[in-house]
Amino acid sequence: MSNSDSKPRRQLRLGLFVQALGHHVGGWRHPEAKGSPTDIDWFGWIAETAERGGFDMFFVGDALATSVHRLPSTMSRLEPLTLLAALAGRTRHIGLAATASTTFDQPFHLARALASIDHISHGRAAWNVVTSFSEGAARNFSREDLPSHADRYALAQEFLEVTHALWDGWEEGAIVGDKARGIYADDDKIHPANHRGEHFSVEGPLNIARSPQGRPVIIEAGSSAAGQRLAAQTAEVVFTAAATLEEGQAFYRSQKRLVAAAGRNPDHLLVLPGVMPIVGHDRAEAQRTWEQLNQWVDIDNGIQQLSARFGFDLSAYPLDAPVPEVGEVEGGQSRVRLLTDLAAREGLTLRQLAAVAAGSRGHRVVVGDANDIADDFENWLEQGGADGFNVMPAVLPGQLELFVDLVIPELRRRGLFRENYEFDTLRENLGLPSVAENFANLRPLDDEHA
Template sequence: MTTTATSRAMRLGLFVQPLGHHVSGWRVTEKLGSPTDIDWLIEIAQKAEKGLFDLFFVGDALATSVFRLPSTMARFEPLTLLSALAVSTKRIGLAATASTTFSDPFSLARSFSSLDHISRGRAAWNVVTSYSDDVARNFSLTDMPGHADRYARAREFLAVTFKLWDGWQAGAVAPDATTGRYFIDDRIQPIDHQGSHFQVQGPLNISRSPQVRPVIIAAGSSGDGQQLAAAYAEVVFTAAASLEEGQAFYRAQKARVAEAGRKPEQVVIMPGVMPIIGRTREEAVATWKSLNQLVDITNGLNQLSQRFGMDMSQFPLDGPVPEVPPGEGNQSRVKLLTDMAKRDNLTLRELAAVAAGSRGHRVVVGSPTEIADDLQQWLEQGAADGFNIMPAVMPEQLDLFIELVIPELQRRGLFHTSYQHTTLRENLGLPPLD
């Protein structure tokens, strides 16, 4: 792989699981943290900032069970967490997942605007619609609304939040002790929204934030998810198992952005990747093997059941992966896993081990040079604008990425050597909002 400088700037997000992304990661770490220890999360965030990551990202779900990963069974509410991290960091972006199915636009617009103020312009919202019936039952419903209905609500939800954020115009706050006027009233507008799902008067009861709106992230790869991302998202998280799949998604999503009347170059596509790093390839392979030897197949089956929206334990473990009815479960992740099973001729047992270990994302095993080669190939061959890095073991694999991989990317001219701006929008190369 070439090591000459390139004009393309790689973006890096840290997808944070406090106990590591691999299901066995917490069992092999020499420094076991806790997903509800704020000092541990601050330490991770400050490491990521020292490593110059663009983004610190925390996912979320609104239901839990004993079958979940330890990192996700009990965890901080994301906006609360990021507000705490905002005062312990200075430059790294702070991204939180929040559901449009079980929130309301006014409250969420206010919360993200607050985070943007507290962080001085580093907030991002990962927009999701939720998909689990367990979540529905936590919100007084017996089952989840249909896929199409969830996305129709999401589109209106985003339209309303954008109106609320834009309702505070530049210069609305103008204290004048002589006249006694603090606000310029005609620069603060109600929105008077009347729609199918929401009726919202406005205006928002918090002033215009540093970025005007948080950076919008979308992660859905279903047809509806891609259309939502094309219309609204500035960052797209995705999962692709091969370079060819990554290139196909990248081309299709950029085309959808153009069809939506937006500039494709102003949308950053960041596939998730779990790098298994060793100082040598042999060391990396040994780490990967040791992690997978600890995988609990029952746990893997439960994860597949949650992803697919059906009980996978009813099928023979050493038989083929069953067909999943259209529209069931998390559609983008279902397709990724079933495509992987067909391509690699995996049994259900083998797919369960992969699902438990990698959580459906791509795994790259190798030395720092090999990891950098892989990321460079995806960047330069049109499969990514950057990556959502998913350390398998915390803090060891994060430390190795910062210590060894990032300097190699910098040596190749692929990654910045300092933060250039103060806001997340600027650091991602996105245009400012008027």
């Protein structure tokens, strides 16, 4: 595809989804792979390279238990908010986003930590709001089991209400700093939360002044019905997974419709599906990289991953038979549906689905040269499948360097990606309005829009 029209085009928003050893399960075994999941200098290089490419966000996920799959990137990891604080001093423009769960934390603690990072980074913080679905995480937080899916989302809704009240409790201009009159702060512009709810009781006010963005950018990744409803009312960016453009379009339309029903401008919530681009200088090189990576896929590991997601042990089922039927699951419902739909649509055996789960963790893979990747991204943007992408390099450093050096220039040539950062804050660089404007007309979703 090419752009012969001189008028300004919609531009892609790009996040970099960071796994220290690459996203492909076999990526760490690549001869040119480098890095350590606990090396701050390695993360610094990743963030600096992403900033060189103009990425909107550096995003790091999290889990509150050691992975049952024993994947190298998830067995040992730095605490994400600590990592973001360290990276704030090594970068100047790129947004800094991290996952933090509402299931086992407290609103005051997390609101304070995220406001601190927004201050330290001069307005570049973002929070990926998740609910935990790991039984192992529950046992690490003195629980024998998890709340139900519905209860976890109800708790998340209240958690967000409290954090928003704490952040909004400090008005602009609350810090006066009037030395002549001896007045440091205007008490009339600092308000307690005074929250008394089913799950939390928080007085406030927060003990840190309003941050540069007012609130960090709020990201959510739940694609279940409950997750979409929560995002419609509270999120500014949504991470999702879709195997085909048709699936992406369906989710995109559904999420934007819910945002409009909640009284918000649909353009003020960005949908960024995850995608693993396998980039080569030409198509043959990209294909060789993909085939080489798949030689290192451990089918047993894939079966473990599927078992954890599906909620029952798949090791007793024949690998070359169809995928067993999966009933209702309590956690990760949207990813389970994506995997089972993929298996049904393509007639995959259990072995083949396990390879997909192990290799790309259920996200879409695009293999090709810079033009192929740009064609794909452009098509999804123009056909209403995405506002941008959460890019998942399969191998580091190689695949990130190829994306920055080959794909980004091609996207810029087509007018699909900005040349430089234009603003100081993440919210502005994403094209999002102020917090007050984004949520000015918010209203509850009725049953018709469930």
